[in-house]
Amino acid sequence: MNTRALPITERDGCQDPVLLNDWHVVGFSTDFEPGKLYPLTLLERDLIVWRDTHGAVHVWEDLCIHRGARLSKGWVQDDQVVCPYHGWRYNTQGRCTLMPAAPDETPMKKAMAFTYKVVERYGFVWMSLGEPSHDIPVFPEWDDADFIKVHSGPYIYEANGYRSVENFIDATHFPFVHAGLNGVTDNPDRLLPYSVELTPTGLKSSEVRVFQPQGDFRGIPVVAFYTYHAFRPLVAYFSKRTQDADAQGNPVTDKSNLFTTFFTVQAVNDKQSIVRICAALDIKPAPDAEQTRKRADVVFNQDREIVETQRPERIPVELRYELHHRTDLMGQRYRSWLRDLGVTYGVY
Ligand code: FES
Ligand SMILES: [Fe+2]
Numbered sequence: 001m002n003t004r005a006l007p008i009t010e011r012d013g014c015q016d017p018v019l020l021n022d023w024h025v026v027g028f029s030t031d032f033e034p035g036k037l038y039p040l041t042l043l044e045r046d047l048i049v050w051r052d053t054h055g056a057v058h059v060w061e062d063l064c065i066h067r068g069a070r071l072s073k074g075w076v077q078d079d080q081v082v083c084p085y086h087g088w089r090y091n092t093q094g095r096c097t098l099m100p101a102a103p104d105e106t107p108m109k110k111a112m113a114f115t116y117k118v119v120e121r122y123g124f125v126w127m128s129l130g131e132p133s134h135d136i137p138v139f140p141e142w143d144d145a146d147f148i149k150v151h152s153g154p155y156i157y158e159a160n161g162y163r164s165v166e167n168f169i170d171a172t173h174f175p176f177v178h179a180g181l182n183g184v185t186d187n188p189d190r191l192l193p194y195s196v197e198l199t200p201t202g203l204k205s206s207e208v209r210v211f212q213p214q215g216d217f218r219g220i221p222v223v224a225f226y227t228y229h230a231f232r233p234l235v236a237y238f239s240k241r242t243q244d245a246d247a248q249g250n251p252v253t254d255k256s257n258l259f260t261t262f263f264t265v266q267a268v269n270d271k272q273s274i275v276r277i278c279a280a281l282d283i284k285p286a287p288d289a290e291q292t293r294k295r296a297d298v299v300f301n302q303d304r305e306i307v308e309t310q311r312p313e314r315i316p317v318e319l320r321y322e323l324h325h326r327t328d329l330m331g332q333r334y335r336s337w338l339r340d341l342g343v344t345y346g347v348y
Helices: 161-168 289-307 326-341
Strands: 024-028 038-042 045-051 057-061 075-077 080-082 096-098 115-121 124-128 148-157 196-199 202-205 208-212 222-232 235-244 257-269 272-282
Touching (some): 024 038, 024 148, 024 257, 024 272, 038 257, 057 124, 148 161, 161 235, 161 257, 161 272, 161 289, 202 326, 272 289
Antiparallel strands (some): 038 045, 057 115, 075 080, 148 272, 222 235, 235 257
8 A cells, every 4th residue: 555645736636546557758868957856747746857966867746845835946956855945955765854944853754755656768757646557668669779769849739638649540630631741632541441459558450551642751652551559548659661652652662661659648737738759760771860850840740730629628538429430440449448447537
């Protein structure tokens, strides 16, 4: 049983155990330099992140247990966080080491910062507000040296996190939202039936075939076969196998390239999310990281603009509230899966 003291502010904001006991990306590893405090919000909870001089990252509630001042307004001194109100100091364990008004006294046992689990993986900082019963999802290409990794984002969507994920696992918007890049408006792909199965690592689709006039950083036409995977409510992935094609969409080679994308969402609240991604590419000749990142900026900003228009902001998980077609199978299953997992926060 978790007997750790909980912050009083925990009573506000998200109460959904599915999300509280999950891992969430709250930044890129490179975002956090030693010696500084970084405020952020996850699921309506105000937090601070800081890195100590040994390289360890800490995520705490943005709250001093003494009188509730925001630690983010304080500073880091000698690997300790100093509260800006009465100067209490907290070490890397979150333990108060000094109350300046009573410097000779040992601070009481309860004088602790509210600390959370944190792990760095795939160039992201992951944290949990609770007790996750599962590990962080596996990014299959991360340890494969044949793949070049390119991070991009953050993309701030003024939109619900699940709406952002659903957009990421949707193949029928390409000709309209990404016209000229991932699809052709005047000649949209006819989607052949595909399947979606529930696996131990989440929902996974079979391959979905589309034509892309500029399918990657090379700016050449490809036939793309997408396999979508929703690992967690706010973490998804696709693996895109491509074959170079002519302008009509006929493959000109048997050789496949692989382009995968690991997609993470920080749900700031139920109507704002921060998307961070990492692409992994095994394409010859080797991809240019900067061009790949620039292309991701274009594509994800196009997505952001449309997702921000969706109403209601909270995603409906009862299928009767919107209209579903067989070509939306992945999104449809995603919504039902959220409902089956018992997700209650941010859904309609
Ligand atoms: S509120 Fe932080 S030291 Fe008093
Ligand atoms: Fe898109």
